[in-house]
Amino acid sequence: MxxxxxxxxxxxxxxxxxxxxxxSVRRAATPRHGTADEVELLVSGLLALDGxxxxxxxxxxxxxxxxxxxxxxxxxxARRGIPTITASAATVPIGCRVDHPSEVGADRLVNTLAAxxxxxxxxxxxxxxxxxxxxxxxxxxxxxxGAIAPGLALGIEALxxxxxxxxxxxxxxxxxxxxxxxxxxIQSGAVLGYQALATGLLARIxxxxxxxxxxxxxxxxxxLTGGLSAAPWAxxxxxxxxxxxxxTLKGLAMLAETAEAAR
Numbered sequence: 001m002x003x004x005x006x007x008x009x010x011x012x013x014x015x016x017x018x019x020x021x022x023x024s025v026r027r028a029a030t031p032r033h034g035t036a037d038e039v040e041l042l043v044s045g046l047l048a049l050d051g052x053x054x055x056x057x058x059x060x061x062x063x064x065x066x067x068x069x070x071x072x073x074x075x076x077x078a079r080r081g082i083p084t085i086t087a088s089a090a091t092v093p094i095g096c097r098v099d100h101p102s103e104v105g106a107d108r109l110v111n112t113l114a115a116x117x118x119x120x121x122x123x124x125x126x127x128x129x130x131x132x133x134x135x136x137x138x139x140x141x142x143x144x145x146g147a148i149a150p151g152l153a154l155g156i157e158a159l160x161x162x163x164x165x166x167x168x169x170x171x172x173x174x175x176x177x178x179x180x181x182x183x184x185x186i187q188s189g190a191v192l193g194y195q196a197l198a199t200g201l202l203a204r205i206x207x208x209x210x211x212x213x214x215x216x217x218x219x220x221x222x223x224l225t226g227g228l229s230a231a232p233w234a235x236x237x238x239x240x241x242x243x244x245x246x247x248t249l250k251g252l253a254m255l256a257e258t259a260e261a262a263r
Contacts, residue, residue, distance in 0.1 A: 003057045004252035005043070005073060006107060007064035009130040010153075011227060014046050015249040020257070022249055024050045027227075030066055036075035043076070054080065061256035063087040063106040063248060085259045093258050095142030107248050108135045109143055114251030115223045116141040119242055122213055124205060126198065127248075128226035128234060130154055134201060136209045144212070147201060152194045152228060159186065173233040191233050199238045206239065223247060 002017040007030055016024045026046040031039055044054050060077050062084060064070040070086065077084040085091055089101035092109040094116070111125045116137050123137040128151065135146040150158075152171060160168040169186045177192055179185030202222065210217040224240045225247035234243070244250070 001052075001056045001058055002253060002256055003043075003047075003060045004249045004256070005060065005062045005064075006110075006248045006252065007062070007066050007069045007073070008107065008227075009065060011129075012042070012069070013227075013249065014043065015246065015252075016047070016050065016052060017249075017253045017256075020253065022246055022253065024052075025246060025249065026050070031069055031072070032066060033068060034072050036072045036079070039069065039072040040076040040080075043073075054082075057082055059256055059260070060084040061087070061252040061259075063110045063252055065105050065107060085256055087252065087255055091259070092255060095138070095140065097138070097142050097144045104143065105133070108133055108146070110248050110251035110255060111135055111223075111225060112137050112141070112143040112251075113254055114247050115221070117254060118244075118247075118250065119221050119223055121221075122209060122215055122219065123221040123223060124202065124209065125223045125225060125247070126202065126229075126237075126240070128152070128224070128228035128231075132198065132226075134205050136205065139213055139215065144209075147205065149197065149201070152190060155194070156186075156190055159190070171228070171231060171233065173236060195233065195236045202237070202239050 004015040006013040011027050012030045014026045015022045060082050087106035087110050089096045094113050115123045115125045121137050121139050125135045127133045130151045132149045132151050136144045138144045159166050169183050173191045174184045174187040177188050179188045206217050206220050221241050222239050223242045225244050229245050
C-alpha cells in the first residue's frame with residue numbers, strides 16, 4: 001500500500017493508493033505545530049476511518065508546504081522504517097526552468113508532473129487552495145513559472161476579521177452583480193470578483209505561455225484542482241478544460257512509482 005500525503009497551509013490530504021489507483025481520500029486540518037507523535041496519531045486516525053493501519057503502509061510520498069509538518073512526518077515514517085520520498089525540485093522528475101527552483105512549492109511541481117502525464121502538454125494548472133496558484137507546463141513537461149494570488153477563502157476571512165461590521169458569508173455566486181444587501185454585495189465582490197480575477201489572469205498567462213513556447217493558445221490545456229475546485233462557482237471560470245480535485249495526490253503516486261522504478 002502506498003500512502004500519498006499533501007500538506008497544504010490549511011488542510012492535510014491523505015490518499016491510499018493500491019494497484020496504481022487512489023482508493024480513499026481523507027482530510028484534516030494541517031498540524032502546524034505537531035510533533036512526530038501527534039502527526040502519527042493523526043495519520044493513523046485518518047487511515048482507521050477506512051479500516052486501514054499504518055502497519056499496512058509500504059511506502060509514503062509526501063508534498064508539503066509546511067516545514068514543521070514535513071519534519072514531523074519524515075520523522076514518524078523513518079522510525080517506522082517506511083521508505084518516504086518528499087517532493088522537491090531535486091526529486092520530482094521534471095525540468096524546472098525558473099530563477100530559483102528550490103523555492104517552488106512541492107505541490108506545484110507535483111501538479112506539473114501529473115498534468116503533463118495525464119492530460120498532455122503544454123498546460124496550465126490552476127490550484128484553488130489557501131492561495132490560488134497558476135502553474136505553466138512547457139511542451140516538454142517542464143515547470144516554467146506561474147502566478148500566486150491570495151485564495152478566495154482567505155479574502156472572505158480577511159473581510160470578516162479586519163472589518164468591524166462585515167460578516168462571514170457562504171462562498172456562493174449571487175444571481176446579480178449588484179448586491180441589494182450586505183451578504184449579496186460581499187458575495188458579488190468576492191465570488192464574482194474572484195471568477196473575473198481567475199479568468200483574466202488565466203487568459204493572460206495562456207497568451208504569454210503560447211508566445212514563449214511558439215504554440216497556438218488553443219492547444220494549451222487548463223486543469224483546475226485544489227480544495228475549492230469542485231465548488232459550483234469555480235465552474236464559472238472561462239477557459240477551464242478539466243477539473244481534477246485529486247491531481248496532487250495522483251502526481252505523488254507517479255513520483256513514488258518513478259522513484260521505485262529507479263531503485
